[in-house]
Amino acid sequence: MQKLAYKLAEVISLSLSLPAKRLNEFFEDQVAFGRINHYPPCPVPHLALGVGRHKDAGLFTILSQDDTGGLEIKRKTDGEWIGVKPTPDAYIVNLGDATQVYSNGEYESVEHRVVLNTERSRFSIPFFVNPSHSTWIQPLEEKVNEKNPAKYKAYNWGMLYTHRRKHDPKTRDEENLPVDHFKA
């Protein structure tokens, strides 16, 4: 998983016209971690969400899900929630806020949520690729110039992370979309 994370970071860097290893320095001593989510069936799925709408805060998340389905992403053009169809033997990669900030808004983190199923339970395993705790996250100098000034102020990952850990992910809502708090 670690190897895949470094590979993906390289691909993201290259796609931003940056040197392949440009993003690696930010998560060299990172505390990437995996989690196993279990969503039991719910008789009234329109009254509850498995995970409320949120964006992942780190660089990106490599997500494995079973064939139940339920993950939805918000389409930017019209604000519609779109189901992500489970594809066997494939990972989903969600970009997080840190990549949005490093790229100075060239990439945007994806807003997502999980809806529940009436009959089937669901398992998912996200692997969060997060920056090192001491890292300050700010637009990369290559992405900032006179015409395109920094869109975000620098913030410390460790401080943000500790703050976010105090919030129950199930209650994440608009106030908890952290990158908006750091707009320049």
Ligand SMILES: O=C(O)CCC(=O)C(=O)O
């Ligand atoms: O279960 C999923 O598909 C997504 C879970 C998620 O968004 C998260 O844990 O941050």
Ligand SMILES: [Fe+2]
């Ligand atoms: Fe998430």
